[in-house]
Amino acid sequence: MNSNDKETNQIHLSVPSARKDANQNVTRIMAAAKSVFKEKGAEAKVEEIAAKAEIGVGTVYRRFINKERLIWAVGMDVIKEIREKQLLDVNLPVPADQKICLILEEFLLLHRKYGKLHEMLLQLSEETEFGEEIKQTLTDVIQVAIKEGQEQGIFRKQDPVVLEAYILHLVNPKLISTLRYHIPVEEIPKTISKFVLKGLS
Template structure:
């Protein structure tokens, strides 16, 4: 299930009031998940949204699905920023660093939602779908940066799509969580990019 959106996790409805409630619930969930992570309760989210718990449960069958909807919205915003970086007029090695620095910025900007997304992608009922969705955030951008680096004489020759595939599968949620056990989250992008550039740079 590629390119998920928050709508994929909510119950569909043709009623305008139901869709309005869905947006209120998502807004409240974003605020509370950023602050409390998965510890935020459906009751707290309902109260923040100004609706009943039953309304939340009708729109989202479980807290996991509600959390996944919020995480998906956040990662779509991150992907938009990464695509902006791909279009920037800077050298490819700098561009590669910027792509992964967005990870660190999003961790600070969205509080515990970022970590929540990593956990959803590695465990539970949504593991495989969430992992596919999060990884798709880098697809299509990295190979363009690799081609630029090859044209600039910075990166080694080779199939850029294959190189992108290797990078994306190396930078997966399991790795990020394990790295975070050893180093602070804001140091992970530099660590990851150093390793990527070590493999890409011509010698």
């Protein structure tokens, strides 16, 4: 997916409107959707989201064509939030291996804040191009941390693109979904970070 495609997807996740109240409704719908999806996951109904936002169901559908489009929009909003935190992490005055752990934890600890919404986003990542959107949130910050780690003598000297590909392979949604059935959810970030750092050293 090129940058133009990405911009197009983000712009058209909700139906554009020149009305100020329509844009306010989008904000209310998104906040309500995060709350309801967190509690009920895929079982959540648009009617419940509308009630939480204190607007009519028809208003939700005017802004978002269907439930799937709303889920994707919420997911993109979550990615934006992760991205902002990762940009802070990559600029911290700490060794590169710590930066890698922090960057991965921002991505992997979604379950703590978003509950069942995290499961929905993992499924969306496996079934649609949303997975590519997630990878894009990790790509450049990971490359920065890898290059810093090589300069610091922490990581092995190898093409940063190859090392980045290794990391992205380890944080793919299918692996995370599988680990959820075998180890406590709160241990997943630490487990994957250990695998990643071992492969980088």
